[in-house]
Amino acid sequence: MTGLADCNNFFVSCERTLNSNLIGRPVVVLSNNDGCVVARSNEAKRLGIRMGQPAFEIKDLTRSGQVIALSGNHLLYREISLRVHDVFRRYVPQTIDYSIDEAFLDMTGIPVGELYGIGMAIYNACQSEIGIPVTIGFAPSKTLSKLxxxxxxxxxEPIGVMETDDQRWSIMEGLPISELWGVGRRLTRRLYEAGIYTIADFARRDKSWVRSRLGINGEKSWLELHGYSCIELEHVERQLQDSISESRTFPIDIDDYDYLRARIAIYAADCAKKLRGMRGLCKEVGVMLRTNRFHTESGYQAPQGSLSLMTYTSDTNIIADAALAILDKIWMPDVMFKRAGVWLNDIIADVPSTPSLFEEYEVREHEHSRLMQAVDKINGVVGHNVLKLASQITKGHVGHNDGYSSSFGAPFNPTTPKF
Ligand SMILES: [Mg+2]
Incomplete structure (x- = not known):
């Protein structure tokens, strides 16, 4: 059997550990830049506030004091997350930290009759020691434990144990297909078109139908719903990378500051986009430059530096500004550089929920500010990096074909965009 321990309304619950006045009242936590709702208390859910709802839509409720809206305190969430995961480990020999507020519990070898008691012990410890409410489901597979x-x-109810086939079908019957682990919006639409509305509808299809339509991951989900555990630990680990980087070797050695500056801005923008794609925020930005190893007369130079941001962010502007500030510190005049890159470190989750299994890097509207959303959307529809920061543009370098198109032979004229 496998367990899934999931903190309830995690960001809101964390805020309540610091301020007991928030208990029992409708509370929401807003995303990076206060753009939209990323966590809701049960009271806020009952008022009809949706996950991802833009903050301006609930302005009347927050102004009148009916709903309390808080900016995210991600340092607090991370600290509490570590403590909660420590409690899980105390009661279960092997756990997988799946996201900031969820962990899978490997219950191999433990009699089914004892699971409820272990679950209650974890629930009580989290509640009394940390003040965080958790819900724990036990079932024959990870997918079922999430259900x-x-x-x-x-x-x-804080604890549930799936023991019989009747329980399994009744739970699958009662949940829409959109709540199946790994099924995002696009896949939900496709499955509706195929007449699949509940998770039970999906489980009743032939395995071969599922395989042909949804591939190996779909088949694995189907098998898991039938009680075969086949999504392995390594597949659910590391949804959030520890770091992100973008770097390139230039076709020629470069000592032009403006050119390097534009390159660094582009790499920073690409890193920020990746970060938003995996629903993360970062706090550390780094930049590196390298000279050509084969041009030894001036000696090999590898300046690099990093900078800690004031808050966690996924905003391209902030990340690019930081990268350019580092470039200014490490750049050396009259040195020819062959390679440059940007990295992001200290990455945490922006939203306390489960990333998609099938739809890698599915970007949902509520994850980032409206500006970044618009930039990602336009670049996605029109072409790679059509819309950029001013700092990503340089003049006078034509023909460096390294996968980007930021070079302009003529001075850039914003009224005639180059689509
Ligand atoms: Mg949760």
Missing amino acids: VTERCKKQC
Whole structure:
């Protein structure tokens, strides 16, 4: 059996550990830049506030004091996350930290009759020691344990154990296909078109139909729903990378500051886009420059530096500004550089929920500010990097074909965009 331990309304619950006045009241936590709702208390859910709802839409409720809206305190969330995961480890020999507020619990070898008691012990420890409410579902596979947890949350029960086939079908019958682990919006639409509305509808299809339409990952989900555990630990680990980097070797050695500056801005923008794609925020930005190893007369130079941001962010402007500030510190005049790159470190989750299994880097509207959304959307529809920061543009370098198109032979004229 596998367990899934999931903190309830995690960001809101963290805020409540610091301020007991928030208990029992409608509370939401807003995303990076206060753009939209990323966590809701049960009271806020009952008012009809949606996950991802833009903050301006609930302005009347927050102004009148009916709803309390808080900016995210990601340092606090991360600290509490570490403590919660420590409690899980105390009771279960092997756990996988799946996201900031979820962990899978490997219950191999433990009699089914003892699971409820272990779950209650974890629930009580999290509640009394940290003040965080958790829900834990036990089932024969990871996918099923997530369904049990969902069902328990709906029924306000802290612990659930799936023991019989009847329980399995009744839970699958009661949950829409969009709540199946790994099914995002696009896949939901495709499955509706195929007449699949509930998770039970999906489980009743032939395995071969699922395989032909959804590939190996779809088949694995189907098998998991039938009680075969086949999504392995390594597949669910590391949804958030520890760091992101972008670097390139230039076709010629470069000592032009403006050119390097534009390159660094482009790499920073690409890193920020990747970061938003995996629903992360970062706090450290780094830049490196390298000279040509084969031109030894001036000696090999590898200046690099990093900078810690004031807050966690995924905003291209902030990340690019930091990268350019580092470039100014490490750049050396009259040195020819052959390679440059940007990296992001200290990455944490922006939203306390599960990334998609099938739809890698599915970008949902609520994840980032409206500006970044618009930039990503336009670049996605029109072409790579059509819309850029001013700092990504340089003049006078034509023909460096390294996968980017930021070089302009003529002075850049913003009224005639180059599509
Ligand atoms: Mg949660």
